[in-house]
Amino acid sequence: MAAPAVRRWGLRAGHLGIVGLFTVFTAFPFYWMLITTFKRETDLLKRANNPFVYNEPPTLENVRILFEETLYGRWLANTLFVGLLVVVITLLLSLPAGYALARLTGRWGERLGIGIFLTYLVPPTLLFIPMARVIGDLGLQDSLWSLVLVYPSFTVPFCTWLLMGFFKAIPPDLEEAAMIDGHSRLGAFVRVVVPISVAGILTVVIFTLTLVMQEFVYALTFITAARNFTVSVGVPTFLVHGDVYFWGSLMAGAFISSVPIAILYNLFVDRFIAGFTVGAVK
Amino acid sequence: MATVEARRVSKQFGDVRAVDGVDLSTREGEFLVLLGPSGCGKTTLLRMIAGLERPTGGEILIGGQVVNDLPPRARRIAMVFQSYALYPHMSVFRNIAFPLKAAGMPRAEIPQKVEWAAALFGIERLLERKPRQLSGGERQRVALARAVVREPAVFLLDEPLSNLDAKLRASARDELQQFQRRIGTTTIYVTHDQVEAMGLGDRIAVMEGGRVRQIGTPAEVYDEPADTFVAGFLGSPPTNLVEAADVLVGFRPEHFLPREAHTDGGNLTTLPFHITRVEYLGADRILYGALEGRFEGARVVARLATTVEAKVQAGRTQDFAVRARELKFFDKVTGLRTTARVP
Numbered sequence: 001m002a003a004p005a006v007r008r009w010g011l012r013a014g015h016l017g018i019v020g021l022f023t024v025f026t027a028f029p030f031y032w033m034l035i036t037t038f039k040r041e042t043d044l045l046k047r048a049n050n051p052f053v054y055n056e057p058p059t060l061e062n063v064r065i066l067f068e069e070t071l072y073g074r075w076l077a078n079t080l081f082v083g084l085l086v087v088v089i090t091l092l093l094s095l096p097a098g099y100a101l102a103r104l105t106g107r108w109g110e111r112l113g114i115g116i117f118l119t120y121l122v123p124p125t126l127l128f129i130p131m132a133r134v135i136g137d138l139g140l141q142d143s144l145w146s147l148v149l150v151y152p153s154f155t156v157p158f159c160t161w162l163l164m165g166f167f168k169a170i171p172p173d174l175e176e177a178a179m180i181d182g183h184s185r186l187g188a189f190v191r192v193v194v195p196i197s198v199a200g201i202l203t204v205v206i207f208t209l210t211l212v213m214q215e216f217v218y219a220l221t222f223i224t225a226a227r228n229f230t231v232s233v234g235v236p237t238f239l240v241h242g243d244v245y246f247w248g249s250l251m252a253g254a255f256i257s258s259v260p261i262a263i264l265y266n267l268f269v270d271r272f273i274a275g276f277t278v279g280a281v282k
Numbered sequence: 283m284a285t286v287e288a289r290r291v292s293k294q295f296g297d298v299r300a301v302d303g304v305d306l307s308t309r310e311g312e313f314l315v316l317l318g319p320s321g322c323g324k325t326t327l328l329r330m331i332a333g334l335e336r337p338t339g340g341e342i343l344i345g346g347q348v349v350n351d352l353p354p355r356a357r358r359i360a361m362v363f364q365s366y367a368l369y370p371h372m373s374v375f376r377n378i379a380f381p382l383k384a385a386g387m388p389r390a391e392i393p394q395k396v397e398w399a400a401a402l403f404g405i406e407r408l409l410e411r412k413p414r415q416l417s418g419g420e421r422q423r424v425a426l427a428r429a430v431v432r433e434p435a436v437f438l439l440d441e442p443l444s445n446l447d448a449k450l451r452a453s454a455r456d457e458l459q460q461f462q463r464r465i466g467t468t469t470i471y472v473t474h475d476q477v478e479a480m481g482l483g484d485r486i487a488v489m490e491g492g493r494v495r496q497i498g499t500p501a502e503v504y505d506e507p508a509d510t511f512v513a514g515f516l517g518s519p520p521t522n523l524v525e526a527a528d529v530l531v532g533f534r535p536e537h538f539l540p541r542e543a544h545t546d547g548g549n550l551t552t553l554p555f556h557i558t559r560v561e562y563l564g565a566d567r568i569l570y571g572a573l574e575g576r577f578e579g580a581r582v583v584a585r586l587a588t589t590v591e592a593k594v595q596a597g598r599t600q601d602f603a604v605r606a607r608e609l610k611f612f613d614k615v616t617g618l619r620t621t622a623r624v625p
């Protein structure tokens with residue numbers, strides 16, 4: 001009689017416990033960034049203080065330093081500029097490539113798809129040396145355009161592969177129906193395949209933006225002038241002097257640039273998950 | 283309006299010959315059914331007519347014009363897929379309007395035309411819904427409405443009823459035929475269901491192994507099968523085939539009756555029949571067993587309408603008979619119909 005009820009509550013508590021644990025685990029970095037952003041230097045450095053709360057009144061000083069004494073605003077703009085261009089380039093290349101691999105290449109499509117994915121696994125720490133030569137020869141040193149050129153080398157393979165999975169999940173009947181209903185293959189692709197794949201396209205956009213925001217090696221190698229830095233290079237370069245860390249401003253920089261991505265993820269979380277699990281179940 | 287013609291059309295997929303030299307031509311406004319077992323190349327032939335698949339040999343003509351090099355959109359055809367292929371991201375209205383927009387019809391004229399097509403199939407109420415909010419039968423109607431809205435010269439349908447349950451299928455079949463008669467558009471309809479084929483077709487093309495074995499009216503292919511395949515494929519249970527000297531003799535189970543049940547006399551061929559099993563199916567009794575005497579051991583089936591009041595019993599041997607004109611003869615080697623008689 002009471003046993004099932006107890007069991008049910010036990011299960012519920014178990015679920016909530018696990019979810020709670022993960023929430024704390026994932027939210028903690030944000031909490032840490034947020035409180036550190038507004039802490040006074042002295043509060044941070046005193047070892048006797050409880051690090052999880054404010055022991056002295058909060059301050060805006062760290063944020064002021066970030067925006068007034070570094071080029072943080074400029075870096076944000078640079079990151080956005082590179083990010084959006086890379087998103088556009090990635091979509092322009094990986095949409096047709098993914099479609100071709102999914103539909104048109106026959107038996108070779110699969111192998112090519114795997115090949116393309118493998119190139120994504122080559123780490124930038126290996127690639128930046130030859131890439132540096134290429135950038136040098138093109139005269140793009142110290143220009144944001146170098147990043148616009150290089151980033152697609154890892155976003156395009158991954159996104160092509162991702163979109164290929166999406167397109168494979170769309171029944172070919174739909175395109176054929178559109179071709180009979182009066183469109184060319186390209187028309188059918190634009191009017192039927194692309195709208196059905198919005199989830200995949202959103203996934204590509206978010207994924208590409210995230211990669212661009214966190215990329216460090218190329219940005220550090222190709223860019224030398226502070227005014228051309230992206231956030232991921234600018235923040236650690238200017239807020240870490242030797243072993244002196246400007247923790248407050250560092251955290252402020254990290255927090256401000258990660259929040260938009262977090263919001264973006266949350267808005268589209270359902271579709272995003274669909275993006276990664278597409279074709280997993282028939 | 284237009285006719286469709288296939289001239290020695292074939293299609294090779296790797297080493298599979300899916301369609302093997304098919305000659306076929308429809309008449310104006312005809313309802314032609316392609317009937318055959320699974321994998322015989324019906325869909326492939328239809329897709330070649332639609333332009334979705336390129337023939338590896340032969341020519342396809344629509345309205346007298348060779349269309350081999352025309353893309354699907356230029357062939358003035360409409361096709362209904364087995365899956366219906368409704369665009370999942372569009373409402374029913376936009377699904378039906380899709381071919382009109384593609385054809386560049388002025389915006390103002392589209393709603394009227396869509397409503398006309400929707401009214402043909404009684405789906406005016408559904409125009410705002412998305413395909414996933416429709417039942418199988420409703421989807422099928424939307425697919426048909428989308429196909430007719432553009433008033434194509436030829437309709438191609440690939441097993442459009444196979445996703446419906448048996449009862450709905452019967453009424454949909456009826457609607458489909460009435461609709462086709464009304465608009466009189468040449469229609470090619472693919473199915474592997476012989477009841478559907480017999481009920482719908484003006485003519486039936488029976489296919490097997492990528493070839494058309496016979497083409498004719500339902501009565502022709504049923505009563506005068508051109509070869510043993512057609513004889514065996516149509517009818518349920520299928521035609522009995524008995525080996526006799528140098529030919530095969532075929533007769534339909536419903537013509538194989540107890541001798542006394544042949545009341546109108548005529549020229550009868552009597553065969554002693556040992557019944558091993560009787561199946562009672564309500565309207566019919568199906569008798570399984572083997573012949574005795576001259577064709578000792580040949581397994582045959584008889585189908586007695588329940589209205590035939592003869593007494594039959596499993597385990598007994600009784601005299602059954604077929605009218606001589608119901609016996610069909612086939613060549614033992616080629617399987618083709620011959621006129622040879624048993625000596």
Ligand SMILES: Nc1ncnc2c1ncn2[C@@H]1O[C@H](COP(=O)(O)OP(=O)(O)OP(=O)(O)O)[C@@H](O)[C@H]1O
Pocket residue numbers: 295296298299300318319320321322323324325326327474
């Ligand atoms: N794209 C393809 N690649 C290779 N072989 C194919 C392809 N399409 C069809 N085939 C083969 O061609 C033959 C005919 O196929 P088709 O789909 O035309 O048969 P069908 O008569 O429509 O059968 P069903 O009644 O099962 O739909 C089959 O053996 C099939 O395996």
Ligand SMILES: [Mg+2]
Pocket residue numbers: 324325326
């Ligand atoms: Mg088929």
